[in-house]
Amino acid sequence: MDRYQFYRVCGVNLDLAIEAHALLRGATKREIPGVKEDKEHHPHATITTIHIFNLEGARALGKTPGTYITIEAPALLRADPPVQEAVAHLLSQKLTLLLQNLKIGPADPVLVVGLGNWQATPDSLGPKVISEFTVTRHLFQYAPQTLPPGSRPVSALSPGVLGTTGIETAEIIRGVVDRTQPKVIIAIDALAAGDLHRIGTSIQLTDTGISPGSGVGKQRIAINRDTMGIPVIAVGIPTVVHAAVIIYETLARTHQSIQAEFWTGDPNWVKGLIQEILKPFGGNLTVTPKEIDDLIHNLAWVVGAALNQTLHTTLLKTKAAIPLH
């Protein structure tokens, strides 16, 4: 049993396509049909773009067909302003690319959704980002004189989490989409990675939206073009790993059979082991670094800066003075 099978057996979602791809290639020792991967190298970051072309590739990776871009920037942990600005710039370039591919024009209305729970630090990335960029949709009605021609209506929503609202997040967003008619959603979410090294250092963009079971808060219903009626770009950053990852790491380093990657034991045994260890809190247990508050603070700034650069090109060019809300 390799890591990939292990995560499948124990129901741990691999939020990052780059992890799914790497694991699968490691397991199969060959290229996956219907999947293509490109790499770019930048001073502070490596960018990997994975295209899943068809259902064969989708089934193999457990991901919807589409584009998955991962910016890997370990230097983000240093909280160094020049690094943060460079990564924000790369993120903005890739966001712009995805919007162009989706034929979203520079003045088309965009809804940014900050998923997660602002009261639980590891899951607060989405709501925190909402404070870090400029919304303009209301100005078209209340202060049109402050907007240069060609400005884009940008709106934002922090829908909360199922446990606090009692409502599926997808239902809340779809309701707001129906009323406000944006052309595209950009959803920001804290992810769970399969590797501790990715916490706070990887940023994934995808044009496929958010899948059920992904994110720290674990969406139940997808937030994607099917459920929303418009395209959904998701920007996700791992802030935790699932506790089962630690179990795997331990097994992998101590069980000959797992290391040999042909472990033939009963998957139910693995499942039972995990359920027994992670019984409290229904297994909803995440591993997170102590300095999670600094991490979220810095990452929210990076994503907010990228959103401003991407969505407000006209405003930034004309140096228009947007008033406070």
Added chain:
Amino acid sequence: MDRYQFYRVCGVNLDLAIEAHALLRGATKREIPGVKEDKEHHPHATITTIHIFNLEGARALGKTPGTYITIEAPALLRADPPVQEAVAHLLSQKLTLLLQNLKIGPADPVLVVGLGNWQATPDSLGPKVISEFTVTRHLFQYAPQTLPPGSRPVSALSPGVLGTTGIETAEIIRGVVDRTQPKVIIAIDALAAGDLHRIGTSIQLTDTGISPGSGVGKQRIAINRDTMGIPVIAVGIPTVVHAAVIIYETLARTHQSIQAEFWTGDPNWVKGLIQEILKPFGGNLTVTPKEIDDLIHNLAWVVGAALNQTLHTTLLKTKAAIPLH
């Protein structure tokens, strides 16, 4: 010019019907047709119920026809648990009464909306209340075994404010109502009073919803049966007064003509005076006590406790164990 005319001239909304009624009766020295007022006295509180029966009364008070119940409990400022519990109990009784009048049954689904901005303390009452009561709507699907028969689906939403979302709050709520089909909305909001003494001491309930221009965050579009398609009960507590109130208090105590309540000067002069004094920040200036954080903390508990008592009668009776979210 009396206080009532003054507020009209300078565009200050009287959020509390009890204030509008008192001022109007003071000004006219007689009963207002189409308006009836009843008073009850309780150990820690006086409760005033104002019924506006027809359009004549509505026009006179500048309020929609309906029922306005105000609980006045100056002892709330003392942060005394027995007082808080007594007021929560009274609030629950009156909420129950309004729900019964609206023919909302004990198992009918309810959406509680916490209006306001969780990041600005004086406007954070609504979002803070959302953490203080139990939501159950999701449990009907994900954990029905935890719910005794006859339980009520309760959901909650903190829609944010126009300046942060770029979207009219009414639009967000209506979108969610359309998707989730509650039978009634209970909207919690921080209000602006016309009298400093009411901050943190008066609680208004009404079956008429939220009017444009009311609340600390100043709704632009009404949240009521007309805009939502279902009845809206609003629970509001003053946490600020508009800065214009201080101007009036000063004029009233120093201008003979205003004190005599027949001041005949030009309303435009008054309007100009206020615009000049309150020019910065577009006049969006509120007066608030320094200890606003304690105030909001205590009031959120009172409203949350009242909501639990009102909405979860079956749960409370059976002492069912609701899991954390």
Added chain:
Amino acid sequence: MDRYQFYRVCGVNLDLAIEAHALLRGATKREIPGVKEDKEHHPHATITTIHIFNLEGARALGKTPGTYITIEAPALLRADPPVQEAVAHLLSQKLTLLLQNLKIGPADPVLVVGLGNWQATPDSLGPKVISEFTVTRHLFQYAPQTLPPGSRPVSALSPGVLGTTGIETAEIIRGVVDRTQPKVIIAIDALAAGDLHRIGTSIQLTDTGISPGSGVGKQRIAINRDTMGIPVIAVGIPTVVHAAVIIYETLARTHQSIQAEFWTGDPNWVKGLIQEILKPFGGNLTVTPKEIDDLIHNLAWVVGAALNQTLHTTLLKTKAAIPLH
């Protein structure tokens, strides 16, 4: 290698004496000299009192000599007000007992210290408690008329964490103690348990203060009678477990040798394994439930209520009205 040895080898501190004692007794299969344990059973809780009499017991348990009281109340996870009130009452009784044993009189000044980081939810218990009880020290100077005779001066401090302040927490507290001369410190802290089941369900009180390396934020210097010059009662509640606990649970269930408790392998091998798995973030990785925000919210109320009952007996008896700050 049993769990106890494992934690020693990998440097995981057992914050709870009840765990250290249970593990040690399990390992040695006999009573520990110099240690006495008593149990009481209450409707919603079991209370275990461990007395460590001498250095032999102290060395065996890795704990300072003194009294360790643990209230175990699994029902706390249900967020049920009657349970919360019952536990607060038990906590107050035990706090009162410890104060009496330390010869602290009912009017002696007390400093409550809320350890931890209010910006990182799992570590925010201490600072959140500070908002949940009444301070009175300043009223002796500024509003003595509000205090009945025999009132106690209570003050509070949230010193922050080393990473935010750059100062040892013990240094900050000692500085404040020197200036304000309380007779005793009550320090509130979020702990790391050795067992996931203890998160949010166990409350430990001790008259020995806080040891280096304990708590979520990992104090470097002790906060106890030696370093503070006055007795220190610590109230701690586990809100996380260290990630190494998951490693142990996995090994214990899969390695025959560990289960047989006579595993003879090299401790350095275990140490190396853990360092390899938990390399990112310097190993400062904690496991925490997703609903940590609700957990902390409810626990802060319980501890705050217990502090009010314990410290303000005179105020509560006379129903004096303490003004807001």
Added chain:
Amino acid sequence: MDRYQFYRVCGVNLDLAIEAHALLRGATKREIPGVKEDKEHHPHATITTIHIFNLEGARALGKTPGTYITIEAPALLRADPPVQEAVAHLLSQKLTLLLQNLKIGPADPVLVVGLGNWQATPDSLGPKVISEFTVTRHLFQYAPQTLPPGSRPVSALSPGVLGTTGIETAEIIRGVVDRTQPKVIIAIDALAAGDLHRIGTSIQLTDTGISPGSGVGKQRIAINRDTMGIPVIAVGIPTVVHAAVIIYETLARTHQSIQAEFWTGDPNWVKGLIQEILKPFGGNLTVTPKEIDDLIHNLAWVVGAALNQTLHTTLLKTKAAIPLH
């Protein structure tokens, strides 16, 4: 009665020396002996430096002798990153100047104190700034290898407010100073201005520390060289005006006598008027804009950036990688 006399009579502290000076010069129509004022003009800001040389000047202005530098940048309200960076740079230049005048060397230890209440938005500037710059004091002991030679130990403290701690803020800080031995304190505080236009647009630096009665939270005991034993630089930004300011503005615009600045009425009458109007909450009433959360968020960034530029010149030059806390 002019504005200056009015504020004296009603006990409103003029936190900004620039306001005190302007008012006094307006009142006296001449230069104030012992006071010198210089102005510099920058693209986004005007900087006024007031030197109070002797006790005559001090008595006239109601300010301690010393240097008061005010950066006036109305463009700060626009939340425009280039403006924010320019103002941060000016603030850093002036902070550097004050430190040099005090003979504080580039490696001398500095304690930054964030005054105010993080739970009440208008008073949360100080605590919010603490998250926006880098502390290094602890690294000298725990990670000296991360620090280039010549680095400065910087520590930080959020002491809380009297109503929450029951302890004079000055006592807490002095206790920490005695234990940690910094060479200088930089204290950040939200101020109350005498003019609504100054909210969020003026930044005052002074080498005289914080006076009793100033700031939103109203310090009771001074935080200055006398009470702390080391020099105290205060950085203050108005986030509110006292409610009495609105009363004055109203009187000034409507009372012939006040406008003529020779109003001869009884100061007790003015005092009585204010006490009557501002009776609730003991007169502790402040006027604040609705968008106070955005304001504080942006200002905290500006001050934090200036502190990093000022205090960490060596770190910035060597591009050392400071780890997260």
